[in-house]
Amino acid sequence: MSSHGITDRVAVIGMGCTPFAEHWDASLDDLIIDAAHAAYRSAGMAQDDIDAFWFGTSQSAASGLGMAGPLKIQGKPVTRVENYCATGSEALRQACYAVASGAYDTAMALGAEKVKDGGYQGLNAFPIPTDGTQRTLTAAAMFSLMLPAYADRYGVDRDELRYVAARIASKNHHNGARNPLAQFRREMSAERICEMPAVAGMLSVFDCAGVADGAAAAIVCRAEDAHHWCADPLYVKGLSVVTGTGAGSLDPDYDYTTMPECAQAAADAYAQAGVTEPRSQLALAEVHDCFTPTELVLMEDLGFSERGTAWSDVLEGVFDLDGELPVNTDGGLKSFGHPVGASGLRMLYEVWLQLRGEAPDDRCIPETDRTLGLTHNLGGYPGEIVSFVGVFGTKKER
Amino acid sequence: MRGVISVAGYVPYRRLDRSEIAAFFGLGGGTGTRAVASYDEDTTTMGQAAADLALRSTAVEPAALWFATSAPAYLEKTNAAAIHAALRFDPAVSALDFGGAVRSGIGALHAALAGSGRTLVVAADARDGLPAGADEASAGDGAAALLVSDNSEGPVLAEYLGGASRTLEVTERWRIPGGARSRTWEERFGAHVLGPAAAEAWQAALDASGMDDAASIDRLAVTGLNSRAVATALKAIGAKADSLVDPLINAVGNTATAHPALLLCSALEHAVPGETIAVVALADGVEAIVLRATEAIADHRPAAPIASQIAQGGSLSYGRFLAWRNMVTVEPPNRPAPARPSSSAASRRSDWKYGFTGSRDRSSEMVHLPPARVSQKGGAADDMDPAPMAHISGAVASFTVDRLAYSPSPPTVFAVVDFDGGGRVPLELTDVDADEVHVGMRVVPTFRRLYTADDIHNYFWKARPLRDGVSGGEPPGDSL
Numbered sequence: 001m002s003s004h005g006i007t008d009r010v011a012v013i014g015m016g017c018t019p020f021a022e023h024w025d026a027s028l029d030d031l032i033i034d035a036a037h038a039a040y041r042s043a044g045m046a047q048d049d050i051d052a053f054w055f056g057t058s059q060s061a062a063s064g065l066g067m068a069g070p071l072k073i074q075g076k077p078v079t080r081v082e083n084y085c086a087t088g089s090e091a092l093r094q095a096c097y098a099v100a101s102g103a104y105d106t107a108m109a110l111g112a113e114k115v116k117d118g119g120y121q122g123l124n125a126f127p128i129p130t131d132g133t134q135r136t137l138t139a140a141a142m143f144s145l146m147l148p149a150y151a152d153r154y155g156v157d158r159d160e161l162r163y164v165a166a167r168i169a170s171k172n173h174h175n176g177a178r179n180p181l182a183q184f185r186r187e188m189s190a191e192r193i194c195e196m197p198a199v200a201g202m203l204s205v206f207d208c209a210g211v212a213d214g215a216a217a218a219i220v221c222r223a224e225d226a227h228h229w230c231a232d233p234l235y236v237k238g239l240s241v242v243t244g245t246g247a248g249s250l251d252p253d254y255d256y257t258t259m260p261e262c263a264q265a266a267a268d269a270y271a272q273a274g275v276t277e278p279r280s281q282l283a284l285a286e287v288h289d290c291f292t293p294t295e296l297v298l299m300e301d302l303g304f305s306e307r308g309t310a311w312s313d314v315l316e317g318v319f320d321l322d323g324e325l326p327v328n329t330d331g332g333l334k335s336f337g338h339p340v341g342a343s344g345l346r347m348l349y350e351v352w353l354q355l356r357g358e359a360p361d362d363r364c365i366p367e368t369d370r371t372l373g374l375t376h377n378l379g380g381y382p383g384e385i386v387s388f389v390g391v392f393g394t395k396k397e398r
Numbered sequence: 399m400r401g402v403i404s405v406a407g408y409v410p411y412r413r414l415d416r417s418e419i420a421a422f423f424g425l426g427g428g429t430g431t432r433a434v435a436s437y438d439e440d441t442t443t444m445g446q447a448a449a450d451l452a453l454r455s456t457a458v459e460p461a462a463l464w465f466a467t468s469a470p471a472y473l474e475k476t477n478a479a480a481i482h483a484a485l486r487f488d489p490a491v492s493a494l495d496f497g498g499a500v501r502s503g504i505g506a507l508h509a510a511l512a513g514s515g516r517t518l519v520v521a522a523d524a525r526d527g528l529p530a531g532a533d534e535a536s537a538g539d540g541a542a543a544l545l546v547s548d549n550s551e552g553p554v555l556a557e558y559l560g561g562a563s564r565t566l567e568v569t570e571r572w573r574i575p576g577g578a579r580s581r582t583w584e585e586r587f588g589a590h591v592l593g594p595a596a597a598e599a600w601q602a603a604l605d606a607s608g609m610d611d612a613a614s615i616d617r618l619a620v621t622g623l624n625s626r627a628v629a630t631a632l633k634a635i636g637a638k639a640d641s642l643v644d645p646l647i648n649a650v651g652n653t654a655t656a657h658p659a660l661l662l663c664s665a666l667e668h669a670v671p672g673e674t675i676a677v678v679a680l681a682d683g684v685e686a687i688v689l690r691a692t693e694a695i696a697d698h699r700p701a702a703p704i705a706s707q708i709a710q711g712g713s714l715s716y717g718r719f720l721a722w723r724n725m726v727t728v729e730p731p732n733r734p735a736p737a738r739p740s741s742s743a744a745s746r747r748s749d750w751k752y753g754f755t756g757s758r759d760r761s762s763e764m765v766h767l768p769p770a771r772v773s774q775k776g777g778a779a780d781d782m783d784p785a786p787m788a789h790i791s792g793a794v795a796s797f798t799v800d801r802l803a804y805s806p807s808p809p810t811v812f813a814v815v816d817f818d819g820g821g822r823v824p825l826e827l828t829d830v831d832a833d834e835v836h837v838g839m840r841v842v843p844t845f846r847r848l849y850t851a852d853d854i855h856n857y858f859w860k861a862r863p864l865r866d867g868v869s870g871g872e873p874p875g876d877s878l
Contacts, residue, residue: 122802124734131747132739132848132856133768135824137812141800145814149796152837201798247774249824250766252816256796 003240005272006100008398011226011233012218014043017349019181020214020337028060028114028213029070035215035342036071036110043219043229047071050219051104053078056091056111057341059126067110084379085290086241087111088216088344089388093239095220105221111346112215113339122211123340139290140208142381144201146293149256154308162202164311165292166193168319169206169334172289175321176331178363183210183337207292212337216345218352223396232356234348237372238272238391240265248383259294261385262301262378270303273391275372278303279325282391283370284354286347288378289332299327302376302389326365329354344388347375355394371395400511401554401689403458404545406451406700407663408444408522409538409650409707410435411829411862416535418716426530432651434714435524435539437722437807438828438846438860441467445522446481446845448541450788452518453485454701458552460518460545463487464510466496466503468655469524471847471855473497473575480857481520483752484845486786500571500623503655504679507662508687510546511558517546523655528579529725536625538651542659553694556666556675560606561687564595568682571623578724585626592622592680593630600635600678603686609674612636615688616673619643619661622680623654631680649708658685664704669695710865712829722807733804738851749784754843754859756821757782765821785821787843791864792817794839799832806849815841815861829862840864 016038018031026034040047055067055078064078083090088111095107118124122138151161170190176182188206196204219229226233242265248254266278275281287302289295299310304325305318313319319327330336330350333343351373353359377388412434419427435444445465453460463485465478478493487493496502503521510517522541527533547554570588573580582588600612609615618641622628632642643665645652653660658679665675669691678686714722721728749755750768757769764775765785772779797813811827813835827835828846841861848856 118734120733122733127737129737129740129743131743131751133747133751133858135812135826136736136803136805136848137798137800137810137824138733138802140802141798141810141812144798144800145796148837198799199801201800245774249814250774250822251764252795252820252822254822256814 003268003272005238006096007237007272008235008396009100009223010096010220010236011223012236012348012352012392013221013226013230013233014039014045014219015217015349015352016042017181017216017346018214020183020210020212020339020346022116023213024116026213028066028112031114031213031215032067032070032110032112035112035217036108039108039217039219045219045229047073050106050108052076052095052098052107054091054094054107054109055080056082056087056109056344057113058082058084058087060112060114060341083386085288085340086344086377086379086386086388087341088346089375089377089390090241090344092218092345092348092390093241093388096236096239099220099222105225106219108217108219109345110215110217111342111344113341114213115211115339116213138200139381140200140203143291143293144203145256146297146382147202150293150297153255153257156311158202161311163190163194164314165207165296166190167314168289168292168295169193171320172328172332172334175329175363176335178360179330179336182331182335183212184331184335203291209290209333210335210337212339214337214339214342214346216342216349218345218348232394234352234355234392234394235396237393238269240268240272241386241388242268243386244380244384246384254383256382258297259301259378259382259385259387261387262298262376265387265389266302269389269391273372275391278374281370282325282372282374283368284326284329284351284365285374285376286330286332286350287327287376289328289334290338295327295332298376302374321363322366329359329363329365344375344377347377348390348392351375351392355392399549399554399557401546401557402544402666403547403552403554404452404456405555405663405666406448406543406702407660407704407707408448408451408541409433409704410439410444410540411710411712412436412714413711414714414716414719419530419535422716423530426535428535430648431711432535433538433540433711434719434722436828438848440471440847440855441469441522441524441541442471442477442480443845443847443857444524444539444541445520445543446484448522448543449481449485449518449520451701452543452545455699456545456552458516458545458547461491461516463491463493463518463520464496464506465493466506466521466655467523468498468500470495470497480752483748486753486755499682500654501681501683501685504658504677504685507544507659508561508563508685511687512561516551519544519546519659521656521659523653525651525654526578526723529720531579533580536647536652538653540650540653540660541656542663544659544662554692555695555698556669556689556691559608559688559690560603561685562599562602562606563683563685564599565683566591566595585624588624589626589630592624592627592684593634595684596631596678596680597634599684599686603676603688607688609688613638614674615641615676617641617643617665617669617675619645619658619665619676620678621645621652621657621661623652624680627680631678635678660704666691666695666698667700667703671696712831718807731802731804731808733802735804736849736851738854739856751858753786754788756785756787758785763820765817767821767823787817787821788859790817790819791840791842792861794835794837794841795822796837797827797835811835813841813861825859825861827862828860
């Protein structure tokens with residue numbers, strides 16, 4: 001893939017994030033305004049200082065009007081983007097490329113989702129007219145296919161792997177309990193999660209992301225202008241999106257133990273960012289733990305663990321808050337919640353806080369000389385994924 | 399010579415033990431079991447299943463499809479057209495419904511035998527009755543299909559010798575459209591009018607077929623929904639006790655519109671060359687037909703003998719039976735019900751949705767399910783051949799049980815199926831208990847009704863376990 005990247009040409013200079021919660025008393029407009037205004041304050045900017053806006057929402061609004069209206073953005077381009085659960089990261093990618101191209105000096109990416117007005121638990125896709133032959137399985141069930149597949153391929157006892165998955169959820173609950181913005185702030189032991197009744201395959205509801213309303217926003221500008229606005233910006237080191245063809249549901253060679261699109265996006269982003277040893281070079285990673293098996297497999301797809309070893313790395317605490325490579329230090333989708341369009345930018349918000357020393361004391365990553373953080377955001381299902389990987393750092397090297 | 403070229407019955411997988419009815423209500427029920435259409439089956443899908451089995455043992459292609467049922471999935475819209483599509487018939491094959499009356503099953507068969515051309519007669523029924531009532535317990539669900547033709551098209555298994563009809567305008571059993579139950583007049587009245595009519599039709603049928611008397615008949619099936627009338631008819635006919643065909647009431651139940659054809663199918667599965675077979679059906683009068691098994695019957699190998707299908711049944715609790723028949727409303731998963739399928743999208747994709755036909759890339763040989771224009775391997779565009787999958791077996795590559803998804807009968811059991819010879823598609827499993835599914839389990843496609851939205855039945859294919867004796871076997875080439 002000829003992917004040139006925009007390493008060190010764009011900087012993140014301000015961010016905002018609302019609490020992720022069942023916001024029965026807040027509208028989509030409220031969430032957009034709260035996240036955007038928090039980002040303006042963070043960057044010390046006024047709305048008029050932003051030249052262009054990208055609005056990521058999966059199902060809560062249909063166009064840029066959904067953002068321009070509540071914020072009263074006058075005479076500016078506001079574009080809605082959607083790419084399943086990677087929507088927030090796509091909004092960021094468009095904003096970064098727009099600035100890198102020279103078309104604009106500053107841009108905002110904002111992701112927002114109001115999922116709790118639907119009247120049903122869980123996420124429900126907007127129905128597109130079809131021939132009626134598409135499967136109607138839940139996302140939980142699709143991702144549940146990965147655990148038995150992984151157990152069989154690597155010879156891991158299924159009960160032990162069930163415990164590994166529960167330990168991932170437990171770790172993310174531990175981290176989320178230390179996050180005042182998170183939806184679920186209660187610690188849960190892996191043992192207790194294992195006792196929960198299964199809802200899809202081996203997965204219980206505690207293996208699934210929280211379903212929440214929320215919004216998050218980032219303001220970017222040209223890297224050379226960053227210090228005009230921000231003393232300690234984050235520089236964009238690598239951005240990649242790889243969209244699959246749905247091959248996994250088509251090709252008998254696919255075995256549900258990997259998400260190739262994620263591995264490809266990681267390789268691309270690492271090449272742009274100069275990352276060769278992600279496990280030892282990254283200070284933290286925010287990954288798309290929509291379900292516990294997703295995070296397990298991502299540890300291998302993103303190159304943090306050798307193939308077939310993520311399960312033992314999880315048990316050894318490699319990805320714990322105080323581990324060798326902390327993962328989902330803000331609680332992840334599991335505990336922070338998953339307002340679809342906002343999640344990608346929420347991940348960046350945690351990297352923004354941690355790398356710049358603004359994370360609360362009780363969930364700070366250990367003291368490190370590592371300056372890079374990763375966000376990984378995906379949409380779709382095993383075998384048919386759109387995957388985003390972003391690498392961000394505190395040091396501008398070019 | 400004209401007669402039956404091929405024949406098959408279809409008995410759905412689930413069985414209700416009739417004793418469960420009395421255990422629940424304190425009355426009703428009985429002994430034995432009744433066959434129960436799955437929640438995802440209707441007369442159209444059961445008819446398709448029987449027709450598919452019948453066509454597997456012949457290379458003769460029908461020129462017409464006649465479908466009879468008293469429980470049509472649609473009115474106004476032709477149900478035979480869905481069967482036609484799922485059998486991948488050429489558009490030039492006419493598909494017609496013989497609708498509404500129980501008599502239409504034997505009527506369509508009699509008309510085909512007495513007529514001309516290559517006609518596939520399909521009869522199916524799904525029988526309801528109010529809980530603890532006689533109809534609920536004694537009835538059964540099922541289908542049968544017979545390809546009727548002249549022997550110039552292929553070997554006739556059973557030659558049509560003759561038949562007779564007696565028609566009565568009599569309000570003896572009736573149901574208005576949409577009614578959940580049938581009503582009957584006093585049973586003795588039905589016996590009073592149908593018994594003599596049966597005797598008359600019987601004699602006329604013997605005359606028409608050149609038979610001397612009942613003793614000339616080796617296998618006799620007398621069927622009808624009024625059991626007292628059937629007993630009266632049997633007495634009047636004077637049949638040999640050892641000639642009576644098992645009425646399948648104990649294991650299957652009375653499948654009404656399908657039953658005469660189902661019993662004929664069962665008789666032919668046991669017949670030897672030269673045997674004479676008669677079917678007498680009592681409904682608003684009488685239809686009687688007489689056939690003789692030919693030498694070809696010796697070579698007839700049913701794809702799924704009725705006896706095997708009966709032996710392979712799986713039990714169904716009475717509670718779930720009541721829920722499936724909409725006699726009790728069970729709390730559904732708190733998820734949005736699926737949207738209706740798009741008629742235009744379904745029409746464009748009829749080959750896939752009804753015919754379960756994918757595409758095979760000519761250069762890479764990769765099978766694409768659903769069919770694709772651009773190949774996953776190599777990217778060749780518009781260079782694919784049709785890949786019909788309905789008769790291809792496969793194995794479960796992975797599976798899951800989804801307790802959250804919307805389903806008319808939760809939980810949903812879903813499997814990624816890898817087909818022999820290539821092709822993968824995630825499919826819902828049916829006729830299966832969640833705890834019997836395993837990786838590597840052998841499965842076959844089956845045409846089902848996924849759900850109904852806005853009164854549109856969403857038909858598509860699922861997979862069901864390949865069970866001994868009811869596999870359907872391999873197809874005779876790709877003639878279907």
